[in-house]
Amino acid sequence: MAKRSFFSRFEAVRSETGGTWGLILPLLAALLAGATAATGSLLPVMAVSGLIIGPLLMLNPRFTIWTVLLGAMVGYGALSLWNDALAAKLAWSLSGLLFGLLVVHGLHRLFSAAGAHRSAPHVLLMLWFMAYALIVSLVQAAPAIELITAFKRYFQAVGLIVVLAWAPFKVSDLKALGLFALSLALLQLPFSAFERIKLVPIREGLQSLYPGMVPIDVVAGTFGASMLGGGGSAEMATYLLFVLVVLLNRARHGLLSTSRLMWLAPLVALPLAMGETKVVVIFLPVLLFTLFRRTIFARPLLGVGIVVGGALLTAGLGLAYLGITGRDVDGELLNTIAYNFGQKGHGNNYLNRTTSLLFWAKEQGLSNPVSPVFGNGLGASHDATDGHIAVKHPGYGIGLTAAPTLLWDLGLVGFALYLAIFGAAWWAASRVRARAQAAWMACDAEALQATLPVLVIYTFYRLTPLEQLPFQMVMAAVLGYLAWLYRQLPLGPYQGRHHGL
Numbered sequence: 001m002a003k004r005s006f007f008s009r010f011e012a013v014r015s016e017t018g019g020t021w022g023l024i025l026p027l028l029a030a031l032l033a034g035a036t037a038a039t040g041s042l043l044p045v046m047a048v049s050g051l052i053i054g055p056l057l058m059l060n061p062r063f064t065i066w067t068v069l070l071g072a073m074v075g076y077g078a079l080s081l082w083n084d085a086l087a088a089k090l091a092w093s094l095s096g097l098l099f100g101l102l103v104v105h106g107l108h109r110l111f112s113a114a115g116a117h118r119s120a121p122h123v124l125l126m127l128w129f130m131a132y133a134l135i136v137s138l139v140q141a142a143p144a145i146e147l148i149t150a151f152k153r154y155f156q157a158v159g160l161i162v163v164l165a166w167a168p169f170k171v172s173d174l175k176a177l178g179l180f181a182l183s184l185a186l187l188q189l190p191f192s193a194f195e196r197i198k199l200v201p202i203r204e205g206l207q208s209l210y211p212g213m214v215p216i217d218v219v220a221g222t223f224g225a226s227m228l229g230g231g232g233s234a235e236m237a238t239y240l241l242f243v244l245v246v247l248l249n250r251a252r253h254g255l256l257s258t259s260r261l262m263w264l265a266p267l268v269a270l271p272l273a274m275g276e277t278k279v280v281v282i283f284l285p286v287l288l289f290t291l292f293r294r295t296i297f298a299r300p301l302l303g304v305g306i307v308v309g310g311a312l313l314t315a316g317l318g319l320a321y322l323g324i325t326g327r328d329v330d331g332e333l334l335n336t337i338a339y340n341f342g343q344k345g346h347g348n349n350y351l352n353r354t355t356s357l358l359f360w361a362k363e364q365g366l367s368n369p370v371s372p373v374f375g376n377g378l379g380a381s382h383d384a385t386d387g388h389i390a391v392k393h394p395g396y397g398i399g400l401t402a403a404p405t406l407l408w409d410l411g412l413v414g415f416a417l418y419l420a421i422f423g424a425a426w427w428a429a430s431r432v433r434a435r436a437q438a439a440w441m442a443c444d445a446e447a448l449q450a451t452l453p454v455l456v457i458y459t460f461y462r463l464t465p466l467e468q469l470p471f472q473m474v475m476a477a478v479l480g481y482l483a484w485l486y487r488q489l490p491l492g493p494y495q496g497r498h499h500g501l
Contacts, residue, residue: 349397
């Protein structure tokens with residue numbers, strides 16, 4: 001249906017121009033490709049290839065989505081271990097494809113006759129958030145390169161959300177993507193084992209030369225890590241927890257056999273014991289409580305059992321982390337409190353997760369009332385690219401996590417819009433759970449809803465929701481799948497549930 005609509009518009013343009021464009025465009029593309037190839041420069045050749053191949057990929061969103069998923073969730077992580085520069089180029093290429101999908105299959109549908117009548121509210125809020133960020137940055141006259149690079153970092157995965165929300169994906173497509181998500185979770189085991197056995201000892205030997213480096217951070221599976229820097233170990237752990245929640249909920253509602261859960265769950269969970277599991281101690285109880293909250297309050301005895309089981313599992317993972325790192329409980333607890341809530345800086349920064357927020361509040365005043373409300377423009381607080389506000393506070397880490405970054409860049413309005421996206425997604429998940437025609441749809445909506453509080457907490461935990469492509473793809477998959485489920489709801493008045501959830 002979508003392809004016929006695209007080609008009918010294309011044919012209309014051809015007929016109006018007497019078929020001229022059908023001859024001129026391929027000729028221009030061929031001349032441009034030939035002239036660029038003659039330069040012998042790799043980057044221009046890649047750019048022009050993208051301009052020519054990209055529009056062809058846009059005609060087939062399924063193929064493009066698979067290309068981006070494999071590139072971002074497998075290729076990027078593997079490349080980043082050995083060649084950061086090449087991994088960055090791959091990320092830019094994949095971002096370009098995702099922005100192409102956003103334009104072709106997102107904005108076009110939004111402004112078409114049938115655009116928004118089945119649109120999940122969080123998708124519309126995301127687009128409003130994008131528009132707001134762009135307008136604020138232009139009004140604040142942010143430097144062009146700062147704006148372009150920051151816009152790419154912030155919104156590079158939004159194309160996945162709008163494609164899942166609006167492109168004509170069938171149930172079979174979503175089941176294939178679900179199988180990929182499970183396969184990706186299982187793939188973390190061999191990658192993590194290699195990183196733990198081979199790479200951690202190498203980093204331990206180099207630690208004296210790089211004092212800020214934490215050797216075990218390289219255990220990040222396919223979520224990306226630098227041999228001499230940090231890694232996406234927390235992002236990998238979070239993704240694995242999300243997959244475990246979906247599997248657990250399906251088994252809970254009889255959609256996955258207990259025997260299958262018993263052999264899948266250990267394989268998915270095993271990498272958690274190999275790397276950074278401090279984050280699991282926080283996220284696992286949040287996920288379990290959110291998922292089982294109705295049961296906990298409706299059936300107190302069973303609720304007590306769930307709470308105790310979750311506490312034991314969390315404690316076990318915490319002890320595993322301490323065993324791997326060779327730290328003691330008291331020392332680790334005091335250190336964690338100091339660099340999260342005390343005055344100790346995080347890593348090499350002067351500020352930590354709490355003091356970065358307090359510092360933002362301290363720097364606001366009546367002398368510049370626009371900044372606290374609307375921000376200073378995209379990229380203003382980004383340390384790695386010398387944002388125009390960040391350079392005024394070198395070594396502070398004013399954009400340590402997504403929360404202060406949003407406040408510096410987009411102000412309280414932008415920060416509220418960002419959080420509202422997850423609030424709207426929560427509402428959409430509740431609606432799907434109540435009105436879905438199929439039990440598996442309601443079941444998955446319930447599991448995805450449990451992940452939303454974790455994504456909100458992530459705003460105050462890391463900067464990765466605003467810059468790391470693999471984790472942004474995970475977030476986009478959660479929000480996009482919820483949007484697809486919302487679109488499947490029956491039209492008309494509510495007729496009651498058709499499932500037993």
